[in-house]
Amino acid sequence: MIQPVPFFKTPFWYNWLLACIKPIYRWRLNKRSGHLADFQDELTERFGPFQPAKNRQVIWFHAVSVGETNAAQPLVEHYLQQGQPVLITNTTRTGQARAKALFAQRYPELFQAVFLPVDQQPLLDAFIDCYQPKILLLMETELWPNLLQCVAQRGIPQLLLNARLSEKSAKGYAKLKRLTYPMLSQLNWIAAQDQATLQRFADLGKSVSEMSVVGNVKFDITAPDWVVTKAAQLKQDWQLSHRKIMVLASTHAPEELQLLTELKAALQADQNLLCIVVPRHPERFDEVFQITQQLGLNTKRRSLQQAIDANTQVYLADSMGELWLWYALSQVAYVGGSLNEPGGGHNILEPVALGVATVLGKNYFNFQVIVDEFVKQDAVNIVQDAVQAQEQLLALLENTDQRQHMLQHATTILHSNQGSVLRHIQLIDQFLASV
Structure with missing residues (x-):
């Protein structure tokens, strides 16, 4: 039985700051990728309106870029081989290209990769409605306040997998503890790579009863x-x-x-x-x-x-x-x-x-x-x-x-x-x- 987790309303200042940054972010995307043939697809995936989902009731992995996508590979492969639909969201173009290269041709009906929407509640609510995920599996480090809040409100379990947290990153999170503590509290479980990472999350306020050290999936690596x-x-x-x-x-x-x-x-x-x-x-x-x-x-x-x-x-x-x-x-x-x-x-x-x-x-x-x-x-x-x-x-x-x-x-x-x-x-x- 999944233990319910609390959800916390994201601070007003965070949403205000994100609204101010959003036009600049969109401008930077246009400058970087506006000349590419699939740029319009990227915009709709990041900012909506979202296209119909290939599958619903998906196992949802979020992998920031190439490294996190590679780490998720054996886990994604396992569930696709079981016949379960999988959605991967990425933050970077290189990460999404890697995800599609790994799975799109081999699992055309079960697999889909899109960009993670901007971290605003209306967008994320629409995204979750679209895909209706069974679970959210976050790879390694990236945490977004509104994403975690919206998922927690739906009662969808969310796990941070292969989690790593350097001393430097932990100090950064500690400076924003009013934002960090709610994010960590809304995670059902943290699967840490090592004891040092687990202790850093504990120091930031995450209960040790909701964490475990499971090692680093990257050690299970084999060449294709x-x-x-x-x-x-x-x-x-x-x-x-x-x-x-x-x-x-x-x-x-x-x-x-x-x-x-x-x-x-x-x-x-x-x-x-x-x-x-x-x-x-x-x-x-x-x-x-x-x-x-x-x-x-x-x-x-x-x-x-x-x-x-x-x-x-x-x-x-x-x-x-x-x-x-x-x-x-x-x-x-x-x-x-x-x-x-x-x-x-x-x-x-x-x-x-x-x-x-x-x-x-x-x-x-x-x-x-x-x-x-x-x-x-x-x-x-x-x-x-x-x-x-x-x-x-x-x-x-x-x-x-x-x-x-x-x-x-x-x-x-x-x-x-x-x-x-x-x-x-x-x-x-x-x-x-x-x-």
Whole structure:
């Protein structure tokens, strides 16, 4: 039996501030995406009026962007395989593109992905009426006051899954405790990645009787089936068997410029060296290409379907949903968003799962607990700047023994932390059984 949760009316000041910001937000969307063919669809999904739902009585996942969507993947897959309709909402275009790439073609009748509406009560009430969700499953961090209030008012269970809360984020929430406490109180359950996260939520006022530590679903990671096959084909087609390949993954400005500047001499001196660059955000693809041209590096682009040849120094992977493939082609990886400021980092478990020795910068607080465990076991290398990153990447490419040492430790950590997906499913099923 689901225990009812209280619901709290969102403060007037929050709704007033949101009403003031809304026109600016809409203007920014138009500036960023107004030229795209599906822009009108994005506007209606974010601001209404909503189109008829493909399914009702859905299992509703909210995943902010790519990382949260990837974390939700095994959970979504489980319920789709059971024949249950699933709705995913995203905040970012990259997140929605990832969700559709994962599920839209394989489950055309059961799956739907749309943008989360703006956090205003009339919009959210209309959205909930449209889809009539059985449960709301929020991935990792993003909490919206009106969303939580509207769902709680309907008596729909809402769970925060794979929850993580850094010390920095906890301090931010603590400054807005009158907003934070009601949000947390309206959650039926928080499934925390680790004890530190659970304690931070408890310090913010969430009852420990409504939380549990279930681990991190990202440790249960496996590469999609197509990746190994496709990588083997590309290695043959592009004659990569003798190449020393590094990938700069999920990079942000100014990481590409800094890293490629440091790597330029090595790339020019060693024809067997190849650097694959995968910028985090698609709107920066052309910007990164211009950087490679300014540095005089021979560059091929995925978006133009260009093949890597013997003279290629940089391959710009300006596509969506193929990061696994670029990891599978590489021997070493730099995981981005960790040397820029403020940074925060991205998921190191993807390269680890494919046996790729991994380097990342010092600013990895979004994945603090995960990375710290790998650091303690010498399973990843942390660098302070682009100079150190270049040194570590080249050293690992040259030293097979060092790479294998890192990967043995990394694989042990990965396997010892698996099992969180099953624990999450058991928790979700307890709530589904009561609706």
